[in-house]
Amino acid sequence: xxxxxxxxxxxxxxxxxxxxxxxxxxxxxxxxxxxxxxxxxxxxxxxxxxxxxxxxxxxxxxxxxxxxxxxxxxxxxxxxxxxxxxxxxxxxxxxxxxxxxxxxxxxxxxxxxxxxxxxxxxxxxxxxxxxxxxxxxxxxxxxxxxxxxxxxxxxxxxxxxxxxxxxxxxxxxxxxxxxxxxxxxxxxxxxxxxxxxxxxxxxxxxxxxxxxxxxxxxxxxxxxxxxxxxxxxxxxxxxxxxxxxxxxxxxxxxxxxxxxxxxxxxxxxxxxxxxxxxxxxxxxxxxxxxxxxxxxxxxxxxxxxxxxxxxxxxxxxxxxxxxxxxxxxxxxxxxxxxxxxxxxxxxxxxxxxxxxxxxxxxxxxxxxxxxxxxxxxxxxxxxxxxxxxxxxxxxxxxxxxxxxxxxxxxxxxxxxxxxxxxxxxxxxxxxxxxxxxxxxxx
Numbered sequence: 231x232x233x234x235x236x237x238x239x240x241x242x243x244x245x246x247x248x249x250x251x252x253x254x255x256x257x258x259x260x261x262x263x264x265x266x267x268x269x270x271x272x273x274x275x276x277x278x279x280x281x282x283x284x285x286x287x288x289x290x291x292x293x294x295x296x297x298x299x300x301x302x303x304x305x306x307x308x309x310x311x312x313x314x315x316x317x318x319x320x321x322x323x324x325x326x327x328x329x330x331x332x333x334x335x336x337x338x339x340x341x342x343x344x345x346x347x348x349x350x351x352x353x354x355x356x357x358x359x360x361x362x363x364x365x366x367x368x369x370x371x372x373x374x375x376x377x378x379x380x381x382x383x384x385x386x387x388x389x390x391x392x393x394x395x396x397x398x399x400x401x402x403x404x405x406x407x408x409x410x411x412x413x414x415x416x417x418x419x420x421x422x423x424x425x426x427x428x429x430x431x432x433x434x435x436x437x438x439x440x441x442x443x444x445x446x447x448x449x450x451x452x453x454x455x456x457x458x459x460x461x462x463x464x465x466x467x468x469x470x471x472x473x474x475x476x477x478x479x480x481x482x483x484x485x486x487x488x489x490x491x492x493x494x495x496x497x498x499x500x501x502x503x504x505x506x507x508x509x510x511x512x513x514x515x516x517x518x519x520x521x522x523x524x525x526x527x528x529x530x531x532x533x534x535x536x537x538x539x540x541x542x543x544x545x546x547x548x549x550x551x552x553x554x555x556x557x558x559x560x561x562x563x564x565x566x567x568x569x570x571x572x573x574x575x576x577x578x579x580x581x582x583x584x585x586x587x588x589x590x591x592x593x594x595x596x597x598x599x600x601x602x603x604x605x606x607x608x609x610x611x612x613x614x615x616x617x618x619x620x621x622x623x624x625x626x627x628x629x630x631x632x633x634x635x636x637x638x639x640x641x642x643x644x645x646x647x648x649x650x651x652x653x654x655x656x657x658x659x660x661x662x663x664x665x666x667x668x669x670x671x672x
Contacts, residue, residue: 242289242349242350243266243267243268243270243289245289245345245348245349246266246286246289246292246349247264247266247270247272248345249292249342249345249346250264250272250292251272252338252341252342252345253329253332253342254328257325257328258275259274259275259278260274260275260278261274261275261278261279261280261281261321262274262280262281262282262283262284262317262321262322262325263280263282263283263284264283264284264286265283265284265285265286266286267286267287267288267289280317281317281318281321282315282316282317282318282319282321282322283315283316283317284313284315284322284325285313285314285315285316286312286313287311287312287313287314288312288350289349289350290312290349290350291307291312291313292346292349293346293347293349293350294307294312295307295312295313296329296342296346299329299330300330300547301326301330301547301549301550302547302548302549302550302553304326304329304330304550305550305554305620305624306550308616308620309554309613309616309617309620310613311612311616319596319619319620319623320593320623320626320627322623323623323624323627363375363376363379363557363558367510367512367558368509368510368512368513368558370487370489370490372558373460373487373508373558374460374487376508376556376557376558376559377460377461377508378460378461378462379557380555380556380557381460381461381463381464382461382462382463383610383614384463384609384610385440385463385464385467386609387606387609387610387614388440390598390599390602390605390606390609391595391596391598391599391602391622392595392598393410393411393414394411395411395414395415395418395440395442395445395446396439396440396442396467397414397417397418397439397442397443398439398440398504399417399439399503399504399534400417400504400534400584400587400588400591400636401413401414401416401417401587401590401591401594402414402416402417402420402584402587403416403587403590404416406590409594410591410594410595410598413587413590413591413594414442415446418442418443418446418447419446419450420658421443421501421503421532421534421638422446422447422450422451423657423658424532424580424638424640424658425499425501425530425532426530426651426652426657427447427451427452427453427499428451428452428453429451429452429453430452430453430454431453431454431498431499432453432454432455432456432496432497432498432499433447433453433454433455433456433497433498433499433500433501434455434456434457434458434491434495434497434499434500434501434524435455435456435457435458435501435502435503436458436488436500436501436502436505436521437458437459437488437502437503437504437505437508438457438458438459438464438468438483439457439459439464439468439503439504440464440467440468440471441457441464441467441468441469441471441472441481441483443455443457443501443503444456444457444468444472444477444481444483445471445472445475445477445481448477448480448481449475449477449480452480453480453498453499454480454481455480455481455482456481456482456483456484456497457481457482457483457484458483458484458485458486458487458488458491459483459484459485459486460485460486460487462485465483465484465485468483469483488505488517488520488521489516489520491520491524493523493524495524496524496525496526497524497525497526497529498525498526498529499525499529499530499531499532500521500524500525500529500530500531500532501531501532501533501534502521502531502532502533502534502535503534504534504535504536505535506533506534506535506567507535507536507556507559507560507561508556508558508559509560510558510560511560511562511566514562514566514567514570515570515573515574517570518570518571518573518574518576519574519575521533521574521576521641522574522575522576522643525643526643527643527644527645528642528643528644528645528648528649528650529642529643530579530640530641530642530643530651531576531640531641531642531643532638532639532640532641533567533571533637533638533639533641534636534637534638534639535567535636535637536561536588536634536635536636536637537561537562537563537564537567537634537635537636537637538561538562538563538633538634538635539563539632539633539634539635540563540564540565542633550620550621550624551621551624551625554617554621555617555618555621561634564581564635564637564639567637567639568581568639571639571641575643576641576642576643577641577642577643577644577649578639578640578641579640579641579642579649579651580638580639580640580655581637581638581639581640582637582638582639583635583636583637584636584637584638585629585632585634585635585636586629586630587636588625588626588629588634588636589626589629589630592622592623592625592626592629593626595622596619596622596623596626599615599618599619599622600619603615606618
């Protein structure tokens with residue numbers, strides 16, 4: 231083992247290096263360097279390309295992060311600048327997985343805990359304040375607060391890493407080398423083709439963001455598009471963009487919860503992109519029943535959202551994302567979502583998993599955010615930047631490793647057992663129009 235900068239400048243540095251060497255004794259290949267607060271360095275394994283440097287900023291950092299050894303404690307150590315990661319932040323997640331999944335013997339556990347408690351207990355930074363949400367879980371009032379916490383950071387902050395159309399959801403890549411702008415336009419058009427939009431139809435977008443899909447559907451497919459959002463920031467900018475594009479006669483955006491839409495409003499097609507994650511498992515039945523009421527017979531509903539892999543049980547601990555990014559967000563397996571949709575009356579016509587596309591999307595977002603780090607810190611603050619850097623990289627890791635999936639589900643409100651849908655999907659993937667089975671309700 232080679233140690234640089236005069237071996238150890240502090241006794242506590244020796245203690246930290248000893249603990250790390252015990253913890254990572256069987257971690258191979260170790261492709262990262264450790265740099266301590268006093269300048270001491272522990273290089274990667276011989277012959278390994280160094281993917282990142284793990285900077286430990288003070289003697290108590292390791293103790294505070296590993297004392298309860300959770301995803302949340304490790305994340306908080308990073309956002310509080312107890313740790314920093316210089317280099318490829320994607321490479322830290324296999325290391326975190328190792329730490330969180332390692333099976334320790336009782337003897338080893340007691341030994342490391344004893345060593346941790348010899349380290350200083352002071353010197354750490356304050357934890358980022360967590361959102362304080364009151365009221366019944368997934369009530370309209372509480373959901374507004376949760377959405378505002380996430381989306382009302384500032385429109386400018388989101389513009390730093392999203393595409394020019396401000397599409398804040400999984401893009402669709404025909405090739406891995408596609409740029410983000412191209413892939414997001416691909417996604418908008420793919421959604422419209424799956425819905426088989428036609429001129430003059432009424433489209434409702436539940437959770438419309440900054441209006442990108444509304445504008446694309448109106449300008450390219452000739453529909454009349456209505457969107458709802460709970461974010462004041464999104465509402466203001468979406469309306470401005472619609473006016474500037476000359477689409478005010480075809481598009482409108484309302485500040486409404488989906489539960490506040492009246493049954494008198496009926497739409498030909500429904501779409502929800504990246505909103506179902508906020509609904510909550512206990513409210514899924516209500517969500518799909520409301521969508522069913524708002525859709526005309528023979529219409530279709532495209533529900534696009536993240537799902538937890540079915541082989542993974544729900545955690546009994548709050549994750550870093552739960553606490554700092556999406557308060558009250560819930561990810562459920564696809565079978566739970568489909569069961570609620572079918573019980574509401576929908577027929578499931580298509581389910582597609584696009585998880586590889588979300589990994590690519592998140593990598594683009596992270597690269598853009600890191601390239602504009604100074605601006606992001608200026609418009610938000612450094613802790614907010616760190617939260618988002620870790621969240622984007624961690625989410626990419628979860629999609630890449632199959633722990634999270636991104637599902638597009640096409641649901642039909644059949645009429646007298648007839649779906650009115652084409653017999654094939656040819657029109658989704660290539661040129662040509664397929665004939666639909668006649669719908670008796672039209």
